[in-house]
Amino acid sequence: MSVEERDPLTEHQTTGHEWNGITELNTRVPRAVWFFIIVTHIWALVYWVMMPAWPLVNTYTEGLLGVDQQDQVETRITAANAERGDWADRIATLALDDIRADPQLMAHVDRTAPALFGDNCAACHGTLAQGGPGYPSLVDAAWLWGGDDEAVLETLRVGINSPHPDSRYAQMMAFGRDGMLERDQIRAVVDYVQTLSRPAQDMSPERLGVGATLFADNCSSCHGDDAAGIQDLGAPDLTDAHWIYGGDDAAMFKTIYDGRQGWMPAWEDRMTEAERRMLTIYLGTLRQEGQNGN
Ligand code: HEC
Numbered sequence: 012m013s014v015e016e017r018d019p020l021t022e023h024q025t026t027g028h029e030w031n032g033i034t035e036l037n038t039r040v041p042r043a044v045w046f047f048i049i050v051t052h053i054w055a056l057v058y059w060v061m062m063p064a065w066p067l068v069n070t071y072t073e074g075l076l077g078v079d080q081q082d083q084v085e086t087r088i089t090a091a092n093a094e095r096g097d098w099a100d101r102i103a104t105l106a107l108d109d110i111r112a113d114p115q116l117m118a119h120v121d122r123t124a125p126a127l128f129g130d131n132c133a134a135c136h137g138t139l140a141q142g143g144p145g146y147p148s149l150v151d152a153a154w155l156w157g158g159d160d161e162a163v164l165e166t167l168r169v170g171i172n173s174p175h176p177d178s179r180y181a182q183m184m185a186f187g188r189d190g191m192l193e194r195d196q197i198r199a200v201v202d203y204v205q206t207l208s209r210p211a212q213d214m215s216p217e218r219l220g221v222g223a224t225l226f227a228d229n230c231s232s233c234h235g236d237d238a239a240g241i242q243d244l245g246a247p248d249l250t251d252a253h254w255i256y257g258g259d260d261a262a263m264f265k266t267i268y269d270g271r272q273g274w275m276p277a278w279e280d281r282m283t284e285a286e287r288r289m290l291t292i293y294l295g296t297l298r299q300e301g302q303n304g305n
């Protein structure tokens with residue numbers, strides 16, 4: 012186009028194209044765009060020269076700076092492990108109350124323990140450790156083996172009825188199946204045991220007397236004269252409202268007829284000391300939250 016045409020209104024040069032009297036202005040690419048294009052191209056060139064960029068047949072252009080992301084990842088992993096080793100060591104060795112008093116360590120516990128519990132314990136004890144039929148709640152006040160730090164740590168280490176050499180043993184005998192008590196005797200002792208947690212039941216004093224005698228003869232050695240349980244034997248309190256297998260007639264009859272041997276895995280070989288300690292602290296936190304009604 013040799014002839015320069017200008018739009019009379021804007022004074023802009025036109026492209027010379029015209030559609031039905033409308034001419035197209037020959038607007039320039041704005042400077043900002045040119046600037047952007049030039050800068051990004053220069054940036055790309057510099058980057059190609061300085062950084063690893065172009066794949067070649069067996070290798071790649073390494074760049075003048077010699078940056079290698081694999082090295083960076085390795086350095087960071089080493090640093091993270093060192094840091095983890097540091098706090099994990101402290102959790103494994105400090106007294107639990109000292110850990111509780113240390114906000115930094117507790118931040119690690121709060122981050123790690125819920126996942127540990129979810130992966131290893133929740134399948135049996137429930138997502139919030141509330142328990143279920145056959146699996147005790149870990150957040151109520153009723154304990155088979157004791158709920159203080161030492162007792163819980165030991166239960167976690169050795170398990171219950173587990174193959175661990177130091178395992179805790181919980182043996183509720185099969186009084187019916189093994190012929191130690193008649194069915195009717197079991198019914199009488201069930202009736203008696205139920206009055207301990209639910210006193211308001213009308214039952215003949217004779218029958219209660221029979222049940223009480225049977226209990227004293229057969230059960231009190233493990234559950235205690237007052238039926239409040241003996242933690243050294245893992246024998247539960249039968250006077251509270253907490254039941255592992257159920258406090259109704261049928262469940263209790265089955266417990267006494269067939270016996271019960273709950274099985275809890277030992278975690279000594281599957282978890283580090285630090286992990287078992289974090290779980291113990293976590294269970295305490297859950298228990299407290301439960302008591303505060305959250
Ligand atoms: C295979 C199922 C199972 C898994 C998994 C399991 N438990 Fe248990 N746990 C039990 C049973 C069953 C008992 C009760 C044993 C009994 O009745 O004597 C128990 C008992 C306990 C006790 C003792 C409670 C008391 O009253 O003294 C604690 C503490 C405990 N578990 C914590 C844990 C933690 C923490 C984990 C995860 C690391 C875990 N359990 C994983 C089945 C399991």
Ligand code: HEC
Nearest residue numbers: 181182183229230233245246254255256257266271272273
């Ligand atoms: C050798 C000790 C021992 C004797 C004797 C014994 N128990 Fe037990 N009992 C246990 C243990 C241990 C458990 C917990 C079992 C478990 O959870 O694995 C238990 C559990 C129970 C439970 C289940 C509680 C729940 O929370 O569901 C009832 C009920 C019970 N016993 C009643 C009796 C009665 C009644 C007798 C007498 C006829 C008796 N026991 C005799 C050790 C004993």
